[in-house]
Amino acid sequence: MSLNLLADHVRPLMADERFRFRCHPGVGCFTECCRELELALSPYDVLRLAKRLGLDSAHFLDRFAVVEQGEDDLFPRVFLAMVDDSRASCPFVDRNGCTVYTDRPAACRTYPLGRGASLKEDGTVTILHVLLTEPHCQGFAEQEEQDVAAWTADQGLAVYQRLNDLLLPLLQHPKTKTGWRPSDAQCQQYLTTLYDLDRFRDELPKATPEREALLADDERLLTHAIHHLTLDFYGD
Ligand code: SF4
Ligand code: SF4
Structure with a gap:
């Protein structure tokens, strides 16, 4: 169309x-x-x-x-x-x-x-x-x-909207409005962290707080992955 x-x-x-x-x-x-x-x-x-x-x-x-x-x-x-x-x-x-x-x-x-x-x-x-x-x-x-x-x-839809809206600080961060763009490596990291969640789980550092809870709860793990990536890319 x-x-x-x-x-x-x-x-x-x-x-x-x-x-x-x-x-x-x-x-x-x-x-x-x-x-x-x-x-x-x-x-x-x-x-x-x-x-x-x-x-x-x-x-x-x-x-x-x-x-x-x-x-x-x-x-x-x-x-x-x-x-x-x-x-x-x-x-x-x-x-x-x-x-x-x-x-x-x-x-x-x-x-x-x-x-x-x-x-x-x-x-x-x-x-x-x-x-x-x-x-x-x-x-x-x-x-x-x-x-x-x-x-x-x-x-x-509530659970989908809640988890999708957590991506807003990553996708619409104020720095993106002043020219920030991810490198090729960060684009790859975006895919592997958020979409290949089983790999992210396998690579979770042993010292991660709440590790056991994250391993047992996929929605919590995805929430953690989104926050982790946002902090890594923008520093806040
Ligand atoms: S949403 Fe339902 S009613 Fe609309 S095109 Fe699809 S099958 Fe048909
Ligand atoms: S997943 Fe595929 S089959 Fe199922 S509603 Fe969506 S488009 Fe249709």
Whole structure:
């Protein structure tokens, strides 16, 4: 879809604004949105999917990820590798729907909303939502009413948003606005620390405080990895 066409179907959504939407196996477009899409993965998405598939993070990345870094990207971006089936299908879709449903990525849960988070200079976070009314999506013809809070709760997004928002000091640090850019080695460190979490766990120094707790809790480990990298890159 072209950016202009996409822009025609995106509108800001107030936090308490209601919209009609429901997605279920009875819609005529069922699973159409699981094809021909760019699906960016956050570190928490990778953690959940790798665990779901019983793979360690390195094997998951090897089999299911594509890493790209555009000129405007501060750090490399990780995308789900689509299947070469002439429809660029998600590797996890079949005729019955999503085969990793309870561990599907945040972007799949968030649609038809889009959520933007920005870090202000005083450290507070501003959240903006948009509604993506893509023409092929028949979910908007359903009668069920939603709003941002109801949809967020229904889709189990709280844990994804909490862990993804922890990345804001790393991705939107004030130093990035005054020209700071990571070296190639730091870009690689970004990938290995946040996305190859099993390797980060294996390389955790013996003297790390809370080591046992970190080894036992992946969400805590990812939180630690994000803080570790932010401190290492920016010194605060
Ligand atoms: S296109 Fe819309 S209604 Fe159809 S399956 Fe996807 S989200 Fe559901
Ligand atoms: S992970 Fe599941 S919901 Fe997301 S695109 Fe793939 S099949 Fe669809």
